Amino acid sequence: MARLISLVEDGHPALPEVMAALAPHSGGAHVIGLTGSPGVGKSTTTAALIAAFRDRGKRVAVLAVDPSSPFSGGALLGDRIRMEQHATDSGVFIRSVASRGHLGGLSFATPQALRVLDAAGFDVVLVETVGVGQSEVEVAARADTTVVIVAPGMGDGIQAAKAGILEIGDLFVVNKADRDGADDTVRDLRHMIQLGNRERSVDWRTPVVRTVASRGDGIPELVESLEAHRNWLGESGALSTRRSERARSEIEAIALAELRRRLGAEGGLVSADLASAVASGETDVYAAASQVIERVTGRAAPPSD
Amino acid sequence: MARLISLVEDGHPALPEVMAALAPHSGGAHVIGLTGSPGVGKSTTTAALIAAFRDRGKRVAVLAVDPSSPFSGGALLGDRIRMEQHATDSGVFIRSVASRGHLGGLSFATPQALRVLDAAGFDVVLVETVGVGQSEVEVAARADTTVVIVAPGMGDGIQAAKAGILEIGDLFVVNKADRDGADDTVRDLRHMIQLGNRERSVDWRTPVVRTVASRGDGIPELVESLEAHRNWLGESGALSTRRSERARSEIEAIALAELRRRLGAEGGLVSADLASAVASGETDVYAAASQVIERVTGRAAPPSD
Known part of the structure; x- marks a missing residue:
């Protein structure tokens, strides 16, 4: 795996063959995206x-989506160690995908990695995004269930709204709920969700779950809400x-990566000469x-560049 | 503008004409990207x-890159108001670009908006990214000078490394430098920069500037460092x-948007039937x-979907 x-x-190059073999075996996993500042x-x-789903007898995979910093090898180690209590459990698989700037980036690698884990028979696949930005939000939003995690004091409602993550949450978690300001955070979230739902008129009632994840408080309620959402879906x-939306973006990412590849290695679609002609203002x-x-399309004579 | x-x-549809007219007038502005949690x-x-550059007689434009949340209309208002002290100054132009999911997203809109501001004769164009993620980091990294802002206590070194923003900084700002922990943050950053530079062997000595931006402390030093970097460039x-790199990504984003457009409106490159066939495992x-x-390429018979 x-x-x-x-x-x-x-x-x-073997991916097409691999994905063709996996295709009939997909669709069994509940894909849960976790995002937050x-x-x-x-x-x-x-x-x-992971622990809660294991207690319920589910096999769990985690995909940590990592923006691939040269620094992060060391920096993320802390997280990996924290998860290593599950390292010897064959019902748990943890893996990070590092993919910035590579082929189509996150949108290329993540859905295909999900497909592998799904076909491997995991009941639950957790996708944890490390950054809060356009691509990460899109990756999380393409899960079956998207969980937005906030914490009191750390980035208030406005900061969350800025990051554009409020409207993608099927489920909100106020973690570190034993801290000051948790009530305010819950109230602000409920208010914003109400505004958002009115706009979208979705018939799922978005829950806000309080947790203190470090000691397991609220985790059973979170798991229940996740299962309720899966049933509603x-x-x-x-x-x-x-x-279908996830498949669409996956197909598109693969097609675009292939078009880039066909146009020749390193420079991708755009030659160095052409780029520098635009940079200098010679060409628009x-x-x-x-x-x-x-x-790309071969519909006109090749350009002189 | x-x-x-x-x-x-x-x-x-008029964009090609507009950009052709602007091309010969670009290259005068110092494009500065500002990013941080x-x-x-x-x-x-x-x-x-803005205030510091105005004092030096420079014309300044600001492009706030916004991941386009339906909630953010109100949420970002506070920022806009804070900047409105410059609202009546014709040497200052402030605009946000909201572009998630639209055409090529940030990578489509931002470089072209920069081109407009550059051709309009601004001396300095500040690009402020709202989120911290792949696309936002890429947008900031494609500036002439990229400034990474951190604050003591708020997202320590590991969090910054996770977000993948450390290696793109030409210049670091420790803002809120009057707070506890500022010395530690500066030291951690210097250490990480050293590691990074050794890896990249770049001959620019990355400065770390302390500021308390709310009262203007350290801003003259920041402006000096920005100008030193511009000279070094x-x-x-x-x-x-x-x-050239910026032009390359701009050309590519426009070409990909055009390919999507040609393949027909709404569905983009991928029809609904095809997406659902993949989602259900019928097609890989x-x-x-x-x-x-x-x-796209017209190199085979049209598919039956």
């Missing part, structure tokens, strides 16, 4: 969820819609893009 | 920099390399991607 995920990260306790919550038909950016499109 | 940036956000004081630092030849994801590529 670890080797299959490495193939995904490397964009290995740095410091809210995503890793601790993930670790607590199935009954409402939302599950197949969400999974749309004229350059037209040349690139002609190269 | 505001209307031109709206054209960019909308992907308006929520709560470190990016907006306050931006406001202080010019002398070392790094400026044209960076700008690479076979689906091949169909899409054939549609």
